[in-house]
Amino acid sequence: MAIPQPSILTAPASAESELVSLARSGDAAACDELARRFRQPAYLLALQLLGDQEDALDVAQDSLLRFFTKLHRFRSGLPVKPWLLSIVRNRALDLVRRKKVRRAEPLENEEGDYRPELIDHGVDPETDYARRELKERLWRALGLLPANQREILVLRDYQDLSYAEIARVLDVPVGTVMSRLHRARAGLRVLLEREGSAGFPRSTAL
């Protein structure tokens, strides 16, 4: 099955379950809309797990292909995003196992392609700089965490999934999510504090 071309989108914003039903029946506009809605989150998760833009694009596109191929198995009424992200996660893990591509410091790139770009630019350059610095340090520290802690932090804090959705993506009980997430956050906090005299900038306004 083909991945729809978002550039020819004509479908109006519709309820997700309705879109899925239409896509199942072969409606091209519904497929377009689903692809448009979910290809960037898929890419972002792949990038956040792999730290490499090209690999992330490959994984995201491949996951979308699988998503549309397996759409008939999807249970109506459930949110699409966790299901797609679980496919992305499994594809990314596969790639990590095959190529050992996971970088410890995904932000370090000559072209700066993977540097996070801020959208909130305040009036105070000093505060802007401090914000950006904290975000970059946080992202670098995230790359040093074990894979299972990194992925749960990405799903919660960067992808904004609820605990129930994270449980679905990781295939673990909801009760496990909170404890695992807290371990990851505590580990990240320790890493930030260990960063030398600058430490974790307690006074940084975000």
Place this chain on the structure above:
Amino acid sequence: MSKNPPLFDESLLSGYLDGELTQAESQRVRLHLETDPEARRIFDDLSRMRQAARGTRFRLPDDRQWDERPKHSGSRLARDAGWLLLAIWLVATTGFGLYHLAVSPEGLWLKLTIFAPLSGIALLFGSTVLDRLKTLPTDRYRRVEK
């Protein structure tokens, strides 16, 4: 005999931060934060970290970059089949060449110079395949839909 206060589960701080606790649990955390400065400090740090993460934006690929990827299961299959045929050709050609090298009257050093690197590549490939086969029975993700 005095009673010790019940131990506070620190992971509740994350649940509270994410708004995932029940009303009773939230109340318990609120009270704990008022009385324990260390817990308050941890909570404030976690809160700052979460805010920083949520405010982080990444450069996204443009349409051209998406367009360069295979868009059909057919084209992906063709690409995979292409790589497979190329691999088969490489193995067959290398095997054929090595056989002729082995039976040729050339000197031992020349044979070793050609044979050693090719054997090295074959062994590296073989070790990867063996690792994959060994981890297959215990692979926790193998039954997960990909």
